[in-house]
Amino acid sequence: MVTKIFNNTKRAFALKSDKDLKKALFIFKLMNQPALVSVGTKLTKLGLALHLPIEGLIKKTIFEQFCGGITKEDCLPTIRKMHEKNVFSILDYSSEGKDEEAEFDKDLEIKKDLIAFTKENDELPFAVFKPTGIGRFAIWEKVSANEQLSQEEQKEWERIKNRVDKICALAHELDVVILADAEESWMQDAADDLMEEMMAKYNKEKAIVFNTLQCYRWDRLQYIKDLHVRAQNKGFKVGAKLVRGAYMEKENLRASKMNYPTPICEDKEATDVNFNAALYYGIQNLDEISLYIGTHNEVSTYSAMRLMEERGIEKNDPRIWFAQLYGMSDHISYNLALNGYNTVKLVPYGPIREVIPYLIRRAEENTSVAGQTGREYALLMEEKHRREGNFVKRVK
Template identity: 55%
Template sequence: MINRSLFENTGTAFTLKSDSELERAYFLFKMISSEPLVRIGTAVTNFALKAHLPVEKLIRATVFDHFCGGVNEEDCLPVIDKLYTEGVSSVLDYSVEGKAEENQFDNALEKILKIIRFCDDREAMPIVVFKPSGFGRFLLYQKKTEGVALTTEEDAEWGRIINRFDTVCKLAKEKDVEVLIDGEESWMQDAADDLVEEMMRRYNKDVTIVYNTLQLYRWDRLDYLKDLHQRAKESGFKIGMKIVRGAYMEKERDRALEKGYDSPICENKKATDDNFNDALNYILNNLKDISVFIGTHNEASCFLAMELMEAHNIAKQDNNVWFGQLYGMSDHISFNLAAQGYNVAKYIPFGPVKDVMPYLIRRAEENTSVSGQTSRELTLLKTEKRRRKL
């Protein structure tokens, strides 16, 4: 029987937070809950960094240290080790965005390979992650998705992208580290999907190493999963799938309106929730063929996953099912699930403070737009502060 009050346990949720860290978290979420403050803070931070003002220490001591693990892999080790004392694993996420040069893609490849080697022999780090656009130009994925013929130079460029994917997946297979490949905008995603599927065919023969991402605010994704499942059964490979609701909703809707095509996004939040839960149900019904990383901050979806696992007699420690949340958020889900014996991992963003700022700004803006998320964090932090006083 699932304990429906599980996520109310703030003692377990914030067990790793000192009183001062608890106060910092409360202050940050209070700030994030105000849209004008986020807007002003973002503008001031961007200006200060561009003007080379000495603000990195301040950023590091507040928002960076709350949402990020460190500036490099070694810097993240204390966070990784600390989380693992409570049974929570780590997924190091090199969160430097917006690069577009070949040498930058090669640098990103070397960074991911270094992380895989860093994961080797570290039980606390069984998974790595990267974005397709970290390994190649976004516009090239877009051209492939739209079926536009590539030039000779672009063909060679695409070949280098395939090689980067293959190099990562091959090493991950050797080291028995799972690879999550993030989803991006719909107008480049088909090319990424095809490439990830090819990696699954190569490296997911016996166990699941390579995972694609389903952004389930898209109404077509469950059908895509079912079609992929059919191909996997016919060709004899396993599917790895990270399921999330999605990260580019406004951008997707604006582009559909501007270009005059039907929006790929579900019509409302309920339709998105239903789509997510239907995909979860489908995967847990087919766990012999599909492994899942359940990336969600939604309590109802977590409860549904727990109930489905119980109904299908899926062990809590079955490596085909992982729950994941972002570092600095939803500790009431992560730590309470881990305490119950489920596989849980935190996404740990890292990178130089200045380079990680676009990620942090997006995180603040997303929290502002999902007011329920922020108010839930504040309520739980308030409850824990009160509990500690008593």
């Protein structure tokens, strides 16, 4: 029987000094105020537009909470400290919003370098890339909509496909699992099709290439079932990264403005049901589907743990990994890892100005997900009180 393990704040925050704990409390207290987050993000964007020297303030607050460093080498001390607690890492160069071919080629080289770096460091079991980091969003969108591409656009699309293939080929050559992020639904069909093509090419023996399923989309359960059937017919393994999703407000707003049915589940309960159903399907078919379970939800995590136990699956089975974002849900990550489950943190890094869009998204997501920021704050306060209680006992 699966026992409750996520209430151990001593384990969860063992790597935080008292000073780190106070800083995290301050940040999550601020993020628990939606109006303040809204004003703060607008001021940050304005500061960037005016080229104001805001990097120092950002670095000492939200950047240090959610990012590992400016370079991948900066991240290594943190990565190694986490690994001492059995928590692995994924390095993610979190630059967003690019639109030029030279920038996409640069991002390709960064991803290839990261794959090689991952191979060299045992603490890093995965590499990751974002489809729109290596090709214009508008092209992904047009291909997803089955729109006719101009001759130049067709050449651009071929370059995008070539970049994706180079990433996956190198991952396969070096035996490094590569995760493709999911993005907005109106560009995702092209990404899904291309990542399935990469799976068919490189996942013959085991899952090297993973695609991401955002389970706040009501069609994702059927998608993984259909993908599984095609994989059986074509003889390849499925790599499925399960997450709830990151673009809900944008998705619903676009659907409303353009008068089409929203692809998003009707409420959080329906999303939870969809996520857990996809999780259950994957664990039922573990011989052919490898799972990366990206969740900050305790109930879903316990469900996966229980299913593994019921089916006699070892805690450290290499086909199942649990994942959380760096700076969040440490009570899940560290307690999972110290109980023998494969656990990994996604660790973003990059120049401060380039990762600000990611940081703004983190702040907005924490504010929009009911209870997320409050839970983080409450757990940090619990650990603060525990330490203060221990200090009183030591003085006595």
